[in-house]
Amino acid sequence: MSVFRVVIPARFASTRFPGKALAQIDGRPMLEWVHRRAMACGAAEVVIATDDERIAAVARGFGADVALTAVEHRSGTDRIAEVVRQRHWAGRSIVVNLQGDEPAMPVALLVQVANLLAANDSAGVATLAAPIDSVREFLDPNVVKVVADPAGRALYFSRAPVPWSRDSAPSGLGSQVAWPLARRHLGLYAYRVDALLRLASLPPTELEDIEKLEQLRALANGMEIRVADACAPAGADVNTPADLLRLGRLAEQ
Numbered sequence: 001m002s003v004f005r006v007v008i009p010a011r012f013a014s015t016r017f018p019g020k021a022l023a024q025i026d027g028r029p030m031l032e033w034v035h036r037r038a039m040a041c042g043a044a045e046v047v048i049a050t051d052d053e054r055i056a057a058v059a060r061g062f063g064a065d066v067a068l069t070a071v072e073h074r075s076g077t078d079r080i081a082e083v084v085r086q087r088h089w090a091g092r093s094i095v096v097n098l099q100g101d102e103p104a105m106p107v108a109l110l111v112q113v114a115n116l117l118a119a120n121d122s123a124g125v126a127t128l129a130a131p132i133d134s135v136r137e138f139l140d141p142n143v144v145k146v147v148a149d150p151a152g153r154a155l156y157f158s159r160a161p162v163p164w165s166r167d168s169a170p171s172g173l174g175s176q177v178a179w180p181l182a183r184r185h186l187g188l189y190a191y192r193v194d195a196l197l198r199l200a201s202l203p204p205t206e207l208e209d210i211e212k213l214e215q216l217r218a219l220a221n222g223m224e225i226r227v228a229d230a231c232a233p234a235g236a237d238v239n240t241p242a243d244l245l246r247l248g249r250l251a252e253q
Contacts, residue, residue: 002118009076010100033103081200091194104235124195129183
């Protein structure tokens with residue numbers, strides 16, 4: 001297994017669900033469940049990166065290593081880049097970005113994405129995907145799609161239904177035959193530290209601004225992103241209070 005670190009970016013100010021990192025699930029804050037998943041994956045270090053002392057205090061309370069970061073970061077990637085600079089991690093080392101709203105993330109996927117990057121020296125980033133199995137999901141702009149070449153190098157990420165079969169209308173997609181190459185992107189990333197720092201230093205690109213997908217900045221600047229199908233179903237993330245009801249009992253998962 002590769003050597004890697006995990007950073008969990010967590011902020012208090014969420015538009016749809018303020019303070020969601022501290023929302024209670026089975027009597028524990030959601031962030032603690034995320035931290036437990038990270039601690040179980042064999043990472044060399046697990047760090048919670050936050051700009052809010054309320055989150056930091058709770059995280060320290062359950063024994064987490066906490067890095068306080070600037071308030072003005074636009075994304076979790078920028079927040080992780082600050083942690084990397086604070087801790088002087090080596091440029092070729094691997095860091096996994098585990099979002100603070102992923103309390104049901106399978107441990108196997110954290111290991112898989114780190115190993116995927118470690119196995120591909122030319123790549124700066126690795127991520128995971130899953131098959132799309134419904135017309136609704138294929139057409140949903142909130143479901144990000146990824147297209148890769150036969151070697152697993154990402155070609156494009158989009159909110160649009162890609163790849164689109166010229167000869168099949170959406171009503172004909174029920175058999176799945178029409179979109180065998182379509183994959184749903186999972187928001188789990190592994191970065192080489194030098195690639196992460198470069199990405200954070202680059203300005204947003206036009207495609208990124210149009211699609212609202214930060215990974216397009218990496219592709220537009222010639223960075224290689226490796227993609228593999230996830231070895232296990234990804235757990236549900238939490239964007240709204242209603243999403244908490246979908247999780248069931250995490251202690252039983």
